[in-house]
Amino acid sequence: MSQHVAPRTTDATDATGTTGPTGTTGVPRQPHKHALDVAHPPPGPGNLRAVLLPVAVVLLIGAVFVSVYLAAFHAPSPHQLRVGTTEIGTAQAHLNQDLDRIAPGGFTVETYPDETAARNAVQDRKVYAAYLGDGKLLYGSANGAAVTATVTTAFGSVAHAEQHELAVEDVAPAAAGDTRGLSVFYAAFGLVLAGYLFGMTTYQLAPRLQYRWRMASLALFGVVGGLLIATIAGSTGFGALPGSFLPLVVVISLMGAAVAATTMVLLRLFGSAGVTLASILMLILGNSSSGGIMPAAYLPGWLRPLSEILPVGVGVRAMQGLSRFQNDGLSRALVILPVWVLGAALVLYLKDVYRRGARVETPAPATG
Numbered sequence: 001m002s003q004h005v006a007p008r009t010t011d012a013t014d015a016t017g018t019t020g021p022t023g024t025t026g027v028p029r030q031p032h033k034h035a036l037d038v039a040h041p042p043p044g045p046g047n048l049r050a051v052l053l054p055v056a057v058v059l060l061i062g063a064v065f066v067s068v069y070l071a072a073f074h075a076p077s078p079h080q081l082r083v084g085t086t087e088i089g090t091a092q093a094h095l096n097q098d099l100d101r102i103a104p105g106g107f108t109v110e111t112y113p114d115e116t117a118a119r120n121a122v123q124d125r126k127v128y129a130a131y132l133g134d135g136k137l138l139y140g141s142a143n144g145a146a147v148t149a150t151v152t153t154a155f156g157s158v159a160h161a162e163q164h165e166l167a168v169e170d171v172a173p174a175a176a177g178d179t180r181g182l183s184v185f186y187a188a189f190g191l192v193l194a195g196y197l198f199g200m201t202t203y204q205l206a207p208r209l210q211y212r213w214r215m216a217s218l219a220l221f222g223v224v225g226g227l228l229i230a231t232i233a234g235s236t237g238f239g240a241l242p243g244s245f246l247p248l249v250v251v252i253s254l255m256g257a258a259v260a261a262t263t264m265v266l267l268r269l270f271g272s273a274g275v276t277l278a279s280i281l282m283l284i285l286g287n288s289s290s291g292g293i294m295p296a297a298y299l300p301g302w303l304r305p306l307s308e309i310l311p312v313g314v315g316v317r318a319m320q321g322l323s324r325f326q327n328d329g330l331s332r333a334l335v336i337l338p339v340w341v342l343g344a345a346l347v348l349y350l351k352d353v354y355r356r357g358a359r360v361e362t363p364a365p366a367t368g
Helices: 045-073 089-102 115-123 145-161 183-205 211-233 245-270 272-288 304-308 311-324 330-361
Strands: 081-085 107-111 129-133 136-139 167-170
Touching: 045 272, 081 089, 081 115, 081 145, 089 107, 089 145, 115 129, 115 136, 129 145, 136 145, 183 211, 183 245, 183 272, 183 311, 211 245, 211 330, 245 272, 245 311, 245 330, 272 311, 304 311, 311 330
Parallel strands: 081 107, 081 129, 136 167
Antiparallel strands: 129 136
């Protein structure tokens, strides 16, 4: 005779979503937890790193920024600033002595045969000013307020020693309204910042994007950035870059692409640390040594060579040359900037295509 077996009953689900000890889930019933019991655990080593690392990184970048810019611009003085003269013999010897007395080591004097040659040298920015004797000085205000103040003060003292009043002629004037000569720096800084952000975000937004499409994106950024900045700052916009439009577009595009590609490489090689390295190299060292605020001759010795190497300094000099100094720096930019872009593209190819393909083609080890 069979016995009727009562079905197993289940306890009601409590507030925490668990069932009783006889429930169908087989999960032991948990006592109701107080709010304090479910609070987050105290920070462990991982949490501590997440708290401290962002603070350390951003303060490092801030400290480097302040240190570099104060070293460069706190008390700037010229170091072998190139100037010219048509004076010869005893007159030039006296000129050298006077300049060395005013600013020891501050000037390097080049000799020109006549006023025409000296004028061309200032307009080509082979020299920043040229003294013609008898108190007459040729200079270019497009070099910026710092250079103008330096050369007029120094040669004013020279003219006074020769018992002349200084007479100046601006043979390379700044753009209209750009009295301090900083427009090129700000135009370049905007694109450099954009290039840094592009290089940083392209891998964040599309980490698995195929190499050819990533390079297409880089090229599109460079071309559109060059067109945009040249239009805004050029003759059709604010007039800060009154040079020929197409060469300006080429130089600005190459400079932006070089900064973006270098940021991509640093990010790809060093991970999150590459972002910090890129900000220090491109934004801080690059912009401070660019010559956009004042020429490299005013920079500390350790910072000066960077203006001839980093994309920002090379690009700024070419932009200034196209606008005011008869294409000074253009040929250098057309050589150095493509090297940065192509070199970075090669590194990214080796990292994203060649090595990845080699890993895929490597056969898996045999298993027993």
